[in-house]
Amino acid sequence: MDGRMKAQVTSTDVARLAGVSQSAVSRCYTAGASVSDLTRQKVQAAARKLGYRPNAHARSLITGRSRIIGLVLSYIENLFYPVVLERLARRLQQDGYHVLIFISDGGNTDSLVDEILQYNVDGIVLGATTLSSALAQRCADASIPVVLFNRIMASGGGAEVSSVRSDNEGGGRAIAGFLVAGGHRRIAYIAGREDSSTNLERERGFREGLARAGQRIYARAVGNYDVVQARQAARDLFSQPGDRPDAVFVAGDQMAIAVLDALRHDCGLQVPGDVSVVGFDNVPQADWASYRLTTYEQPVEPMVEATVELLQGYLGERQGAPGRNVVVHGRLVVRESARVPPNEEAA
Numbered sequence: 001m002d003g004r005m006k007a008q009v010t011s012t013d014v015a016r017l018a019g020v021s022q023s024a025v026s027r028c029y030t031a032g033a034s035v036s037d038l039t040r041q042k043v044q045a046a047a048r049k050l051g052y053r054p055n056a057h058a059r060s061l062i063t064g065r066s067r068i069i070g071l072v073l074s075y076i077e078n079l080f081y082p083v084v085l086e087r088l089a090r091r092l093q094q095d096g097y098h099v100l101i102f103i104s105d106g107g108n109t110d111s112l113v114d115e116i117l118q119y120n121v122d123g124i125v126l127g128a129t130t131l132s133s134a135l136a137q138r139c140a141d142a143s144i145p146v147v148l149f150n151r152i153m154a155s156g157g158g159a160e161v162s163s164v165r166s167d168n169e170g171g172g173r174a175i176a177g178f179l180v181a182g183g184h185r186r187i188a189y190i191a192g193r194e195d196s197s198t199n200l201e202r203e204r205g206f207r208e209g210l211a212r213a214g215q216r217i218y219a220r221a222v223g224n225y226d227v228v229q230a231r232q233a234a235r236d237l238f239s240q241p242g243d244r245p246d247a248v249f250v251a252g253d254q255m256a257i258a259v260l261d262a263l264r265h266d267c268g269l270q271v272p273g274d275v276s277v278v279g280f281d282n283v284p285q286a287d288w289a290s291y292r293l294t295t296y297e298q299p300v301e302p303m304v305e306a307t308v309e310l311l312q313g314y315l316g317e318r319q320g321a322p323g324r325n326v327v328v329h330g331r332l333v334v335r336e337s338a339r340v341p342p343n344e345e346a347a
Contacts, residue, residue: 009050009051009052010052011025011026011052013050013052014043014046014047014050014052015043015046017046017049017050018039018042018043018045018046019042020039020042020043024039024043025043028040028043028044067096067097067098067122068097068098068099068100068119068120068121068122069092069097069098069099069100069121069122069123069124069125069311070099070100070101070102070116070119070121070123070124070125071085071088071099071100071101071102071124071125071127072101072102072103072104072112072116072124072125072126072127073101073102073103073104073127074103074104074127075103076101076103077254078225078252078254079253079254079257079281079283079284079285080150080252080253080254080281080283080298081127083283083284083300084127084149084150084300084303084304085099085101087300087301087304088125088304088307088308091304091305091308092308095308095312097122100119100121102115102116113138113139113142116139116144117142117144121144122144122145122315123144123145123146123147123311123314123315124139124144124145124146124147125146125147125149125307125311126146126147126148126149126151127148127149127150127151136148136153136161140161145311145314145315146161146162147161147162147163147164147307147310147311147314148161148162148163148164148165149163149164149165149303149307150164150165150166150198150298150303151163151165151196151197151198152165152197152325161323162310162314162323162324162325162326163323163324163325163326164303164306164307164310164326164328165197165198165201165303165325165326165327165328166298166299166303166327166328166329166330167327167328167329167330168197168198168201168202168205168280169201169202169204169205169208170205170329170330171202171205171280171296171330171332172201172202172203172204172205172206172207172208172209172249172296173205173206173208173209173212174209174296174332175206175209175249175278175280175296175332176205176206176207176208176209176210176212176213176215176249177209177212177213178278178294178332178334178338178341179247179249179276179278179338180209180210180213180215181341181343182247182276182338182339182340182341183339183341184246184247184276184339185215185218185246186218186219186243186244186245186246186247187210187215187217187218187245187246187247187248187249188217188218188219188220188221188237188245188247188248188249189203189206189217189219189220189221189248189249189250189251190220190221190222190223190230190233190234190237190248190249190250190251190255190259191203191220191221191222191223191224191251192222192223192224192225192251192252192255193224193225194222194224196225198251199225199251202251202280203251206249218245219237219245221233221234221236221237223250223251223252223255223258223259225251225252225254225255226255227254227255227257227258228258230250230254230255230256230258230259230262231258231259231261231262231266232262233259234248234258234259234262234263234266234267235262235266235267238262238263238267238269238275239266239267244275245275246274246275246276247275247276247277247278247338247339248275248276248277248278249278249279249280250277250278250279250280251280252279252280252281253279253280253281253282253283253285253286253293253295254281254283255279256277256278256279256280256286256293256295256337257279257285257286257291257293259277260277260291260293260337263275263277271337272336272337272338272339276294276337276338276339277293277294277337277338278293278294278295278296278337278338279293279294279295279296279337280295280296280298281295281296281297281298282295282296282297282298282330282333286333286335287335291337292335292336292337293335293337294332294333294334294335294336294337294338295332295333295335296330296331296332296333297330297331297332297333298328298330299328299329299330299331302328303328306326306328310324310326
């Protein structure tokens, strides 16, 4: 059978050959639909023989659903987001959805929304550091459900949008308590983006934790979640003569890895002998032998599951579901980049 004839094969042809109804064929290619194993085997055998492939575009015209979820990111070089992308894509595929990635440069919101609307996405997961308020509002106006991932709506945002994030403030407090318990008295902080909710919450919790112990941030620099800027921030903080910091909390693991390299190779310091380093995320590279980074883990699996559940709720109701803010609690993973208090054990 040539390619031209294969293109003309329909689900009705498959149903006739398999000896089942056309609706049974449709259920076999619909995620979550009820169909017996025997029927599925018959349909798959007939489809293989006829060269049938279901037409997702045609199905979307009938159902009004594209079964595509748009994922909007500012950048994907951050080591945390490839993990999120893989887990989110796998989880959505279990329900018959697929992920379409859009990269935002923080510029024209109208242009990005217009591009998203062209693909008739069923929902959006917004992980971009910027654009949260404007983009979420535009999508809400277009009746597209939005879930903010790893961030919350900026103050003054008009749309009531759901969000999923880790316990950034709790993580900051836990890190402060850990470093104080380790005997540190000159504790620095290297921030991410100053305008991001993740950085604001982590620093707020960190300051609160230090204050409880009668301390405050000894020195501060900004890394903007960027490897080059984080490395320079470490040089600026630790290359000065006098009483340099004896510990540093870095607002993200990718920056923390760059800081470890700077401290060891640029500043000639021993980690954790001269200075302790703690990050935030627990990316896979944090456990590499060269880094063994102590860090606060963002629990990706529960965060992804909560995101999918929120999307499913919106898609079930289509409109009118109230916004929800889901906070998922993480944990401090103690490794070898920081002095371990007497009551702690390294992983």
